[in-house]
Amino acid sequence: MIPLPAYRGAEVGVMGLGRSGRAAAASLAAAGAHLSVWDDREDLCREFGAAEPFEPSGLDRLVWSPGIPHLHPRPHPLAVRAEAARVRPVADISLLIEAMPDCRFVGVTGTNGKSTVTALIGHALARLGLPHAVGGNLGPAALGLPALGPGGIYVLELSSYQLALMTGPPFDVAVLLNIGPDHLDRHGGMHRYAADKARIFENRAAAIVGEADPWCRRIANRLRAQGRAVTAIGDDGPALPGMPGLHNRRNATAALVALAALGIDSGDALEAMSGFGGLPHRMEPVGEICGVRYVNDSKATNPESAAFALASFERVRWIAGGQAKTDDLEALRPWFGRVAKAYLIGAAQGPFARALADHAACECLGDLDTALAAAHREAEPGDVVLLAPAAASFDQWESFEARGDAFREGVRGLMGTAG
Template sequence: MIPVKGFDGKHVAVFGLARTGLTAARALLAGGAKVALWDENAEARSRAAAQGLPVVDLSKADFAQFDALMVSPGVPFTHPTPHWTVRKAQTAGVEILGDIELFARTVNAVDPWKRPKIAAVTGTNGKSTTTALLGHILKSAGKDAHVGGNIGAGVLGLEDMHGGAVYVLELSSYQLDLTSSLKADAAILLNISPDHLDRHGGMDGYVAAKRRVFLNQGKGDTAIVGVDDAWGQNICTELLARNGRTIVPISAGRSMGRGLYALQGVLYDAIGERVTEVADLSRAPGLPGRHNWQNAAAAYAAALALGVSPQDAADALMSFPGLAHRMEDVGTVGRVRFVNDSKATNADAARQAMSAIPKFYWIAGGRPKAGGIDSLRDLFGRVEKAYLIGEAAQEFGRTLAGAAPVEQCGDLLRAVDAAFHDAAAKGRDAVVLLSPACASFDQFPDFEVRGDAFRSLVHGLATTPRQAAS
């Protein structure tokens, strides 16, 4: 745990008692703060109370007594409307922050020789894989690396900081909205496409949140920017105009005069005076598909900025095992292979897996994002048949009408069973792909639980396979 500095003796309200809130509350207490915890979910409150944490009904509390309000990332800050705790804090003049800001202030409060290095990773898609990959490279090179944030452990639940450590943090736009003091030695913006627009009041707000990953950087720091979309290109141009830090553009599809880029799977380093070949990523088992070329370029660039040698970084790219729930091969039953891409919570993320597999039986649906799957029409020819689940099922069915066969399954159990039956009946090698292009919250707490459920269902098929023609 990282005890929070700067709040000793102060009174902090904590709203949202899932992983982030509970971890932050314990870290605040360890740093000498007084905390008052609340959640609208009675079960969450009971769990906190059972752990001996002070639960206080914030809806009845006088916010003038608090020095700060710590909210979990899922709590609306500005849009669609500010959460009632946010409004109460604003009325009382109470500062509002998140756990990443608590971490940043703790880093800034320690002596310079004790401060760790920080790598911050964001982007609409690929940030979890890039974060895990960078952590893998650093650990493979003998660095004392700790991975967390929006992936794995909450940042304040990581091992306490010390000189020589490196914290690799995945940051969502929600977290960045609540962060103002973080200074990343290496900051990565992979890509931007429309997502969470209701939460940020539109595309301008979403882009503004993402670009906050570069806040407070200066001389000696490195900004790594994906330039395969217009938003990334613009941000990279603006950063280059300001100078003051090292700028490394990255691309997964075109050569550049300076930066890192991949062409047909081969990663090239054009940061220095001459272009060198880094690695043939098509031979890296944990990095399938073009989208992973961009992830690899970003992680490689950040690793170099953090002191890893080019050879060590290249070797670690090839040994990366991959990330759970992201094009994860979870098993083969007969001649049917099952791929878990549950982390594809929007159409752009689903595109990455769909583009990497020539033909597949597609399980999709959940709670839809703006635009649905309209942007994937060019890939519908790859779909042998679609098995639709969740709130998006009817909408997705209308979009797919005439382009691919569709079966309305409702839930994941029926979808897996139907897809396996149809794929096995073909009597040839086939792929069943769970790449929902949707959030999970209509039927599952998060994409990880959805992916775990898919894996369990596949393992159930493997132990009691049904006859293909039954």
């Protein structure tokens, strides 16, 4: 838990009682703040004894959980009252950075790949024996992280929701991997989404930018025009075992550059990165049956991320579909030739089938179990059965993790039968 002595006796509101809100409330209560809490879920309010929404007027700080929309798709009533009272909602990340001024902070964001890069940097720091903590959008909430001593390094994955709420001191190292359409209902469109991502570079942080897409190139060029030094993320990074694909070479490059910005020798950093096998549900090798490999990329919840997965293999039995963020599969078009067949599931199966017409063989199969069984039955040696849905999971699963777990268990069942 992060100590927050500056808030002793302060009037603080916490909006949202999920993972980050609970950690914020615990840290603030331990500091002796006068705390008011609320959530749009009645069960969470009952758990915390909150009978009615608090009024923002008179608050010294309003900590807003990033999972609760405050401006889009429509302004939250509490956010409207906060604006009228001139109380700005802030993220828990801001309180962490304020509370630990003698530490260094690495922020990592991007539409795709940010969890992998965050975890890879953390893995290398652990191998190097440097005091650090990893969290934010990945792992523990910011204020639930351990308090590090002077020189400690916090490595934080940052969502666009968190960045939209950020205020205060800068990151020492800021990494922007890529930007593609995602969460547009929460930001009011691509321009606002990109602008929120770019907030990671406020206050002169060392800027590391992937320039493979036009949105990131524009941000990098704007930073250079301001006289900022920008390090581009190239395609020539190391190929780490268990992390196939060009996108993972970019991820490795981003981690190397970030470690260099912390003053770590590149040779030491590369050695420390070895042994990192990737994260679950992100190009995760699950098994091999009769020369057919099975790969779980359930975290590929948008077409751009799924395109990285398709580009990594020569011949794919592709399981796709779910709750589509978009029916536009244009980002995948260059890789349709690698699709031996698409096995479509969920609410998006119809729109995806129409988008794939004349490009790849496909079949609408409804659910994951049926699709996996069909792909297994039809796969030939050398094929890859790939779960890369290009869609969210919420039409059939509570999370992409649950969907990926089900795929993994299904493959293990098939391996048992084959054995």
